[in-house]
Structures are given as C-alpha cells and as structure tokens.
Amino acid sequence: MKIITSVNEMQEQAGKWRVEGKSVGFVPTMGFLHEGHLTLVQQSTQACDITVMSIFVNPLQFGPNEDFELYPRNIEQDQKHAEAAGVDVLFCPTAKELYPQELPVKMVAVKRTDRLCGVSRPGHFDGVVTVLSILFHVVQPTVAYFGRKDAQQVAVVQGLVEAYRYPVKIVAIDTVRESDGLAKSSRNVYLSNQEREEAPFLFKALTHAKKLAKNHSTEEILKETESIILNNTSGKIDYIEMLSYPYLEKIQFAKGTVIIALAVQFSQARLIDNVVFTLEEG
Amino acid sequence: MKIITSVNEMQEQAGKWRVEGKSVGFVPTMGFLHEGHLTLVQQSTQACDITVMSIFVNPLQFGPNEDFELYPRNIEQDQKHAEAAGVDVLFCPTAKELYPQELPVKMVAVKRTDRLCGVSRPGHFDGVVTVLSILFHVVQPTVAYFGRKDAQQVAVVQGLVEAYRYPVKIVAIDTVRESDGLAKSSRNVYLSNQEREEAPFLFKALTHAKKLAKNHSTEEILKETESIILNNTSGKIDYIEMLSYPYLEKIQFAKGTVIIALAVQFSQARLIDNVVFTLEEG
Numbered sequence: 001m002k003i004i005t006s007v008n009e010m011q012e013q014a015g016k017w018r019v020e021g022k023s024v025g026f027v028p029t030m031g032f033l034h035e036g037h038l039t040l041v042q043q044s045t046q047a048c049d050i051t052v053m054s055i056f057v058n059p060l061q062f063g064p065n066e067d068f069e070l071y072p073r074n075i076e077q078d079q080k081h082a083e084a085a086g087v088d089v090l091f092c093p094t095a096k097e098l099y100p101q102e103l104p105v106k107m108v109a110v111k112r113t114d115r116l117c118g119v120s121r122p123g124h125f126d127g128v129v130t131v132l133s134i135l136f137h138v139v140q141p142t143v144a145y146f147g148r149k150d151a152q153q154v155a156v157v158q159g160l161v162e163a164y165r166y167p168v169k170i171v172a173i174d175t176v177r178e179s180d181g182l183a184k185s186s187r188n189v190y191l192s193n194q195e196r197e198e199a200p201f202l203f204k205a206l207t208h209a210k211k212l213a214k215n216h217s218t219e220e221i222l223k224e225t226e227s228i229i230l231n232n233t234s235g236k237i238d239y240i241e242m243l244s245y246p247y248l249e250k251i252q253f254a255k256g257t258v259i260i261a262l263a264v265q266f267s268q269a270r271l272i273d274n275v276v277f278t279l280e281e282g
Numbered sequence: 283m284k285i286i287t288s289v290n291e292m293q294e295q296a297g298k299w300r301v302e303g304k305s306v307g308f309v310p311t312m313g314f315l316h317e318g319h320l321t322l323v324q325q326s327t328q329a330c331d332i333t334v335m336s337i338f339v340n341p342l343q344f345g346p347n348e349d350f351e352l353y354p355r356n357i358e359q360d361q362k363h364a365e366a367a368g369v370d371v372l373f374c375p376t377a378k379e380l381y382p383q384e385l386p387v388k389m390v391a392v393k394r395t396d397r398l399c400g401v402s403r404p405g406h407f408d409g410v411v412t413v414l415s416i417l418f419h420v421v422q423p424t425v426a427y428f429g430r431k432d433a434q435q436v437a438v439v440q441g442l443v444e445a446y447r448y449p450v451k452i453v454a455i456d457t458v459r460e461s462d463g464l465a466k467s468s469r470n471v472y473l474s475n476q477e478r479e480e481a482p483f484l485f486k487a488l489t490h491a492k493k494l495a496k497n498h499s500t501e502e503i504l505k506e507t508e509s510i511i512l513n514n515t516s517g518k519i520d521y522i523e524m525l526s527y528p529y530l531e532k533i534q535f536a537k538g539t540v541i542i543a544l545a546v547q548f549s550q551a552r553l554i555d556n557v558v559f560t561l562e563e564g
Contacts, residue, residue, distance in 0.1 A: 011447060019303050104393035104441035105411050111386035129387050137447040159386035165293060165419040 001083040003090045007098060007138055010052075010091050014140040022049040026141030026168075028132065031055035031092075032072040032186035033081045036176040040145040043173055045086040052139050053082050054091040056098065061127030070268075072189050091139065098134060107133060112155045112248045116261050117272065120238050125156045132157060136166050144168050149175040149183050151259055151274045155246035175273070177203065183273045190269035198233035199271060205229050206260055206275045209242070213254040214279060218242045221254075225262070235264035235271070245276050254279050283365040285372045289380060289420055292334075292373050296422040304331040308423030308450075309369075310414065313337035314354040314468035318458040320367045322427040325455055327368040334421050335364050336373040338380065343409030352550075354471050373421065380416060389415060394437045394530045398543050399554065402520050407438045414439060415448075423450050431457040431465050433541055433556045437528035457555070459485065465555045472551035480515035481553060487511050488542055488557045491524070495536040496561060500524045503536075507544070517546035517553070527558050536561050 004010045017024055025044030029037050037053075044051040055078055062068035075092065082090050109125035112118075118125060136144070146154050154172045161170055176184045181203035182196075191199055205228035212221045225240050244251050245259040261274035286292045299306055307326030311319050319335075326333040337360055344350035357374065364372050391407035394400075400407055418426070428436050436454045443452055458466045463485035464478075473481055487510035494503045507522050526533050527541040543556035 007447060011449060015449065018300060021301050099445075101445065102393070103445050104391065104438070105445065106390045106392050108388045108390060109386065110388050111384070134445075134447050137449055140449060156386070163381075163383065163385050163387065163416075165289060165416050167293060167297065167419055167422060 001079070001087055001090055003079065003092065005092055005094070005097065007093055010089075010093075011138045011140075013089065014138065017050055018140060023142040024048055024140065025051045026135070026139050026144040027051065027053040027087075028135055028144065028146075029053060029055055030057045030071065030186065031078050032074055032189070033078045034176075034184045034186060034188075036147050036149065036184040038081060038085045039176050040147060040173050041082070041085040041087055043171065044143065044145055048143060050088050051086060052089045052091055052141065053087045054093075054135055054139070055082075056091075056093060056095075056131065056135075058127055058131040059095055060099075060130055061124050063121055063123060066121070067187075067270075070190070072186050098131070103130065106130075109156050109160070112152065112159055112246065115243060115248050115250075116152045116239060116241060117263060118152065120263065125153070128153055128156065129160050132160070133164075133166075136168055141168050143171055145171050145173055147175060148172050148276065149185065149273065151245070151261060151276055152248065155248060158246060181207075183271070185271060187269040187271065191266055191271075192268075195234065195266045195269070198235065199266070201228060201232040202262060202264055202271060202273045204232075205240075206262065206273060209260045210275050210277055213242070213258065213260070213277070218250075218252055218254070221260070225260070229262070229264060233264065233266075235266045238263035238265055238270065283361070283369055283372055285361065285374065287374055287376070287379065289375055292371070292375075293420045293422075295371065296420065299332055300422060305424040306330055306422065307333045308417070308421050308426040309333065309335045310417055310426065310428075311335060311337055312339045312353065312468065313360050313374075314356055314471070315360045315363045316458075316466045316468060316470075318429050318431065318466040320363060321458050322429060322455050323364070323367040323369055325453065326425065326427055330425060332370050333368060334371045334373055334423065335369045336375075336417055336421070337364075338373075338375060338377075338413065338417075340409055340413040341377050342381075342412055343406050345403055345405060348403070349469075349552075352472070354468050380413070385412065388412075391438050391442070394434065394441055394528065397525060397530050397532075398434045398521060398523060399545060400434065402545065407435070410435055410438065411442050414442070415446075418448050418450055425451045425453055427453050427455055429457060430454050430558065431467065431555065433527070433543060433558055434530065437530060440528060463489075465553070467553060469551040469553065473548055473553075474550075477516065477548045477551070480517065481548070483510060483514040484544060484546060484553060484555045486514075487522075488544065488555060491542045492557050492559055495524070495540065495542070495559070500532075500534055500536070503542070507542070511544070511546060515546065515548075517548045520545035520547055520552065
C-alpha cells in the first residue's frame with residue numbers, strides 16, 4: 001500500500017491511472033477505521049482495479065462547538081487496517097495541504113439539509129460537499145463508496161453529483177452493526193460502559209418504528225420511537241424524524257421510500273442511526 | 283464537426299476520449315462567435331487532439347435587469363464558423379438540459395468579485411463558476427481557453443480551479459481587437475453607428491492609462507482615463523479601476539502585475555475592456 005500526503009502527487013497518480021484505463025474505487029473517510037469502512041473497501045476492491053482510501057478529518061464540516069479536536073484518530077492502526085483490507089493508495093493530506101488558502105468560491109448545500117443533522121449542525125453539509133468536490137477532482141474516482149449510516153450525507157452527495165455532473169458513480173452500502181445492533185461508528189469509542197449498553201436501543205427503536213410504518217401516522221410512530229429511547233437510554237434526543245427519501249421532505253404517513261432517522265447525544269458522543277425502506281403500494 | 287445537445291452524450295464522448303488518451307481543448311462560449319472566440323479555437327487545435335466548443339447563453343450569469351433575452355444569438359452562423367475553425371464537437375445544450383432541476387448546492391464566488399463587474403453585476407460570477415463546474419465535469423477537458431477581455435472572469439476561474447483542484451489547465455488568450463482598437467465582443471452588434479465610432483476610445487484611454495502607470499498615482503491615472511471617455515463618448519461609465527492582478531485588490535500606485543479595467547454602458551450595449559501588465563522593479 002502506498003501512502004500519499006501530497007495533493008499534487010495524488011492527482012498525478014490519478015492522471016496515470018486515467019491514461020492506463022484503470023477503474024478507481026474511492027472510499028473517503030475521517031479515519032479511526034472500523035468494519036463499516038472496511039466493508040466499503042471490500043466492495044471497492046471487488047468492483048474496481050484500484051482502491052483509494054482517504055483519511056482526512058475535515059475541519060470545514062465541524063461546527064465551532066463540535067468535536068473536531070476530540071474526533072478519534074489513530075493513523076498507525078488505520079494504516080494496518082487499510083492495507084489488510086486491500087487499499088492500494090491511502091491518501092492522508094493535512095488540512096493545510098488540502099486548503100492552502102481561504103476558498104475563493106464557497107459551496108453551500110441548500111437542499112436536503114433543512115432537516116435531520118442539517119438543523120443541529122449548520123454548515124456541516126457545506127463542509128462535506130466542499131471537501132468531496134476537491135477529493136473527487138484529486139482522486140478522479142470511477143466509483144465512490146459511502147455508508148448508509150450517514151443517509152443524509154448520501155442524499156446530499158447524490159444531489160451534488162447529479163446536478164454538477166461529477167463523472168463518478170455514488171454507491172451506498174448498508175450500515176454495519178455490532179452483534180447487538182449498534183451501528184458501527186468511530187464515535188462509539190467515546191461511550192461510557194453504561195451508555196454502550198444503552199446504545200443498541202437506538203436501532204431497536206428504529207426497527208420497531210419501521211414495523212409501525214405501514215399502519216400508523218408519522219406522529220404516532222415518532223412518539224413510540226421517542227419513548228423507547230427515553231425509557232432505555234440516558235441520551236438526549238437531538239431529533240427523531242420520518243421523511244421521504246432521498247428528498248427528505250415531511251410526510252404525514254409513510255409512502256414510497258422513507259427514512260426514519262435519529263440523533264442522540266450521549267455525554268461524549270453524538271450517535272446517529274437510521275432505517276431506509278420502501279413500502280409496497282396497497 | 284459533430285453537434286451534441288445532450289449532456290449525457292457529451293459526457294460519454296468525453297469518457298471515450300479519456301480512455302483513448304486524447305487531450306481535449308475546451309472553448310466555452312455564449313455563441314455569436316467572433317474572431318476572439320476563433321482565436322481560442324486556433325490555440326486549442328494547435329495544442330490538443332480534440333477541440334470542443336460549447337455554446338450556452340447561461341441564464342445564471344445574467345441579472346434580472348440584464349440582457350439575457352437580448353443577448354445576440356445566431357446558431358447557424360456559429361456552426362459554420364466553428365466548423366471552419368476546426369472545432370471537432372460543438373456542445374449546445376438547452377438550459378433545461380444543463381439545469382434540469384433547481385441546484386441542490388449553490389456555488390458562490392466570494393473572492394476577486396467585490397470590484398469591477400462584481401459590483402454592478404451581483405451574482406454574475408456565481409453563475410459563471412456554476413456553469414463552468416458543470417461544463418468541466420461534462421467535457422472533462424485537458425485545457426480550457428478563455429479570453430483576457432474578461433480578465434476578472436479569468437481571475438475568478440483560475441481561483442476556482444486552483445482551490446478545488448479541477449484537473450484542467452486554464453489558458454488565457456490576449457484580447458482580439460478591431461483595426462481601430464475596439465475589443466471584439468458579441469455585444470458590439472448593439473452599438474449605434476455613432477457609438478461604434480466612439481467605442482475605440484475605451485482602448486485608447488486604457489493605452490494612455492498604461493503609459494501613465496509608472497509615474498502617476500492610481501487617482502491621477504483614473505482621472506485622466508475618465509476624461510478621455512467622457513470627452514469622446516456618449517457612454518455612461520460604470521467603473522474605471524486600477525487593481526492588483528489577479529487578486530484584484532486596491533492599490534495606490536501600480537506595482538507588480540496590475541489591471542486597468544473599465545465598463546461603459548452605451549444605449550444597448552455595456553462594453554468592458556482592460557489592460558493587464560507588469561511593471562519592472564526600479
């Protein structure tokens with residue numbers, strides 16, 4: 001596995017693959033890799049000639065009071081995991097390298113961002129589309145892989161790529177979970193023992209909500225989901241919502257493809273999870 | 283010459299060239315071609331395997347009170363000129379084809395836009411960077427050619443490409459002029475006979491200003507330039523400025539690379555022109 005820290009070097013390498021006609025799979029991450037990330041790598045190595053993973057804790061997608069400094073990092077261990085999973089190039093630029101100057105053009109995500117994490121994390125998705133625009137130009141991937149745990153991110157990125165015609169295919173991969181249902185996340189490491197025991201109730205609540213979706217109103221579903229979280233965890237609910245997917249519009253009843261998503265703030269970790277599913281007509 | 287109107291077809295064609303290792307030169311235009319555009323094509327055909335020209339009058343870069351409807355169009359004549367000049371593919375999508383939906387991500391040009399045309403045309407450069415982002419992803423050029431007449435556009439596009447690492451080289455080509463010095467422009471067609479006789483004084487004023495640059499203050503230079511325009515044309519001065527280039531910052535004296543630029547509103551046409559030059563030290 002080759003490690004590249006220079007943007008120019010990465011872009012030149014991508015140009016060479018382009019000339020050679022190689023298909024490039026890309027797994028953008030913020031590091032502290034877990035099985036979720038490695039599943040994305042697995043999909044990429046199966047489908048593409050070359051797999052590039054980026055590790056970059058993107059300051060632009062963290063708010064001033066968020067956990068940018070605290071976000072877990074372990075680059076040595078990440079290198080081992082990435083290499084073992086079959087990554088060909090690990091791209092880890094510094095922030096100074098990726099953003100050498102104040103950006104002369106701002107990107108602002110104006111759709112699919114007024115709900116869910118977009119509400120409590122203003123500017124978050126602006127940071128996401130900005131860094132991905134740069135990374136897509138540098139790595140020039142054929143396919144880019146994202147986890148469905150960040151369902152809103154997938155919806156926003158899909159919108160970006162379609163509207164601006166980035167020559168890349170976006171593939172979303174199902175959330176990888178612990179055996180008790182907790183969605184794998186780099187932030188899980190900041191749960192206390194007590195919180196770690198409570199955390200599986202996020203997915204339990206979502207699974208229950210999904211069962212209710214066919215015969216209950218959004219209001220009824222969210223009320224039940226909320227009580228499961230409140231009665232079984234010490235976390236503070238940031239949001240629980242049921243929306244159309246991928247447009248993320250309010251709905252009174254589940255119809256077509258919908259997402260039920262939640263964010264719960266524990267003492268040191270804010271966890272998100274969701275279920276996306278399609279209801280058959282009739 | 284092949285004419286393509288479909289975005290998908292253009293992007294597929296670009297993908298094929300990519301696999302074949304062809305270098306692609308790109309000349310984005312709003313049509314109503316004149317010698318200025320064709321000089322860009324000439325540069326492209328000399329340097330690249332393939333030359334793509336786009337013709338797209340981009341609604342996003344016109345303000346609500348500007349001349350979008352009035353902007354001159356003549357697609358049949360443009361096709362003849364483009365083919366004769368050696369264009370391989372003429373890409374002419376409709377607005378509906380390029381912008382099928384409201385954009386979910388906005389691009390906002392925040393630097394190099396608070397002076398010159400950026401002042402009187404708010405949102406203009408946002409529209410420019412937006413359409414170029416899409417066109418660059420669709421055409422995937424190796425090199426893109428721009429005229430120096432739109433010097434601020436060149437500065438903004440250069441900033442975009444550098445910061446977001448678009449894998450394209452921007453080449454700026456000197457302004458092509460009529461024998462009397464008037465910069466070639468699609469909008470010249472809307473000058474009255476009287477105005478057409480006055481219009482060369484724009485470049486005469488700039489040429490005089492450039493001569494003054496070494497030994498006069500910005501204030502003195504602009505005052506003289508202004509009187510030349512006022513005394514010799516019926517146009518209304520929108521701006522005359524001398525700034526650093528390409529950063530477009532205010533300067534009290536010319537130093538390093540500078541631009542002297544002006545915009546003059548005639549009855550049916552707003553004309554812009556500029557000179558960019560570098561002063562030797564000492």
